Every structure is written in C-alpha cells, then in structure tokens.
Amino acid sequence: MTQTPRLPVNAIEVRGLKKTYKGSRKSPPKTALRGVDLTVPRGSMFGLLGPNGAGKSTLINIIAGVVNKSEGTVRIWDRDIDHEARDARSALGVVPQEIVADVFFTPREALEVQAGFYGVPADERRSDELLAALGLSDKANAYVRALSGGMKRRLMVAKALVHNPPVLILDEPTAGVDVELRRQLWDYVRKINEEGVTVILTTHYLEEAQELCDTIAIINRGEVVACEPTEQLLKRLDTRNVVVTPETAPDTLPALNGFIVAPRANGAFVVTYRTGESSVEQVLAAVRAAGVTIKDIATEDPDLEDVFLAMTYGDTSRPDPTQD
Numbered sequence: 001m002t003q004t005p006r007l008p009v010n011a012i013e014v015r016g017l018k019k020t021y022k023g024s025r026k027s028p029p030k031t032a033l034r035g036v037d038l039t040v041p042r043g044s045m046f047g048l049l050g051p052n053g054a055g056k057s058t059l060i061n062i063i064a065g066v067v068n069k070s071e072g073t074v075r076i077w078d079r080d081i082d083h084e085a086r087d088a089r090s091a092l093g094v095v096p097q098e099i100v101a102d103v104f105f106t107p108r109e110a111l112e113v114q115a116g117f118y119g120v121p122a123d124e125r126r127s128d129e130l131l132a133a134l135g136l137s138d139k140a141n142a143y144v145r146a147l148s149g150g151m152k153r154r155l156m157v158a159k160a161l162v163h164n165p166p167v168l169i170l171d172e173p174t175a176g177v178d179v180e181l182r183r184q185l186w187d188y189v190r191k192i193n194e195e196g197v198t199v200i201l202t203t204h205y206l207e208e209a210q211e212l213c214d215t216i217a218i219i220n221r222g223e224v225v226a227c228e229p230t231e232q233l234l235k236r237l238d239t240r241n242v243v244v245t246p247e248t249a250p251d252t253l254p255a256l257n258g259f260i261v262a263p264r265a266n267g268a269f270v271v272t273y274r275t276g277e278s279s280v281e282q283v284l285a286a287v288r289a290a291g292v293t294i295k296d297i298a299t300e301d302p303d304l305e306d307v308f309l310a311m312t313y314g315d316t317s318r319p320d321p322t323q324d
C-alpha cells in the first residue's frame, strides 16, 4: 500500500533571520532584517505588508534563495534551505517584483523551457493549461515582447507554477496591472489557494491584502511587528476614524498630539484614534484646540491602512535601518 506523504503543518518557517548587506567604499553596511520569526501555515493566503524599505523583498529573496542570509534558519515545506536546498526550492514558485521577459521565446516556449529547467517530464507538463488559466491562450505563440505589462506579469505567474509547487510567492504582483487584469489574477490566485496552494503575497494595496489574505504579517524596519489572522488583527487594533469637515479648509493639516491625521477630499481630514485610549470627545477637543471650527463630523471603521499606520506611527524606539 502506498502511503500519502505527510504534509507539513507550516508551509514556511523562518527563525531568527538576520540580514546585513555588506557596505562598500561609498556606502556603509545596511541591516535589512533584524531577527525575523515568521510562520506561514500550510494552505493559508498570507499577506506580507510593510512600507518601502521595510525588508519584504530581502525576506522573500532569502526564502527564494537569491540573497544570502547573515543569520537564522528558513524551512520551506519542512526542508531547510541550507541543507536541503534543492528540495526546498522545488517546493516553491516565486513571481519576482521586476518583470523579467524572455524576449527570445513565445509564452508557450517560455513555459516549456522553465518546465525543462525544473526537470518536469514532457507528459506531465501543463503549459497549455496554465496559459488558458491565466488568459494567455491566444498569445501562446506571440513574441513575448509584443505582450502588455499585465500579460507579461501573468506569464511570470504561469512560469512560477510549471513545476506544481505547493507554495507560491508573489512579490508585489499587481504593480502595473490594470484593474480588470488584477481581478482576473486574484481570481486565479484564490482558486489555486482553494485547491491547496499556500500563497504569500507582498502588496502595497492594503485593501487587497485585507480582502484576499486570511493572515497578515506587518514588517517594519526589518522586524515583524504583527502576524495574525486578518480579522483578529483588525479587531485587536481598536482604531477608529473621525472624519472632520472644517468650516474653512486649513492651509496645513492640524498636528494633533497622540492622533494620526490624514487629508481627505475638499479640505476634510481624518483623525485616527484608539478606542481604548481616547474618545470622539477628546478628538474633537483636540481639533478645536488646534483652531479648527468644525462644520461636520462622521465616524467610520478603519481599514488596514489605518491599522498599519497606527502600528508603526511614532515608533521611534526601533533603530532606523536606513541610518545604519
């Protein structure tokens, strides 16, 4: 009787991961990761969020085996990237941030070459199935340089999947993809996730992460500052917004001590506060004390952007890796 191989509990396990890029004569060394622990459960749709320079790409590039770590361990599908590098890599498909176009191949050829690279036998290849799934069938034999940016990106997703990896990483996959194609791409990613593929995506589209991901990790200045189920994260961060419309639009946004203030259309602004720490009353008092006459107010639930701001706002306790 053949036994079904035991599936790992976690798709990816990162422990104590550190990375310092070596300096040169012109630039000092830069610490991008300061001891990252991260667990991506098998089957999850996992969002990795963080501002520019937070360390997302460094983390993903180490997992993908294209950047060397300074310290720590990484296991992909229960295989250590140092000691079982080949097996670890074969469990992973990566769609990099930059579009890499194989200008000499048609999309079908590009998939066949990639499948050959991974040693997928000819009768197990599924180039046409992938082209169809990603809406590229009618471009199967076109020159890749004739494809739009969105098409090239979808071809990169297809390429990452030729060897049927159980884990797929998408590094900011919707940059430069128009709304319709983005929806198609997400529908497909959702579908393969439902079929069992663990998906990790980094994105700046916070709404998208909120809508797509069941678990979200927030990385800031080389450290994971939160990692939990999306719903729990939103609940735990008890932020609320007060949208203030002033009688006359101020020239500059009022600086309100202890609150986050962001502009809205037509001179309005939104004040984000923690319900456990402040009240609407206190927000309004602070707004009035800043010399603003209030015409109208409305309250609203925060989205992930507010949550993210609240988590990283004013956090000066951590060293700034850009200042290394």
Ligand SMILES: Nc1ncnc2c1ncn2[C@@H]1O[C@H](COP(=O)(O)OP(=O)(O)OP(=O)(O)O)[C@@H](O)[C@H]1O
Pocket: 021, 022, 030, 031, 032, 050, 051, 052, 053, 054, 055, 056, 057, 058, 059, 321, 322
């Ligand atoms: N090859 C490199 N050499 C030196 N420093 C680097 C290198 N790559 C990244 N860094 C630095 O490491 C830090 C983390 O960068 P990284 O690209 O991982 O962040 P990120 O979160 O992916 O940002 P983005 O959203 O802009 O892609 C930054 O301070 C960056 O300048």
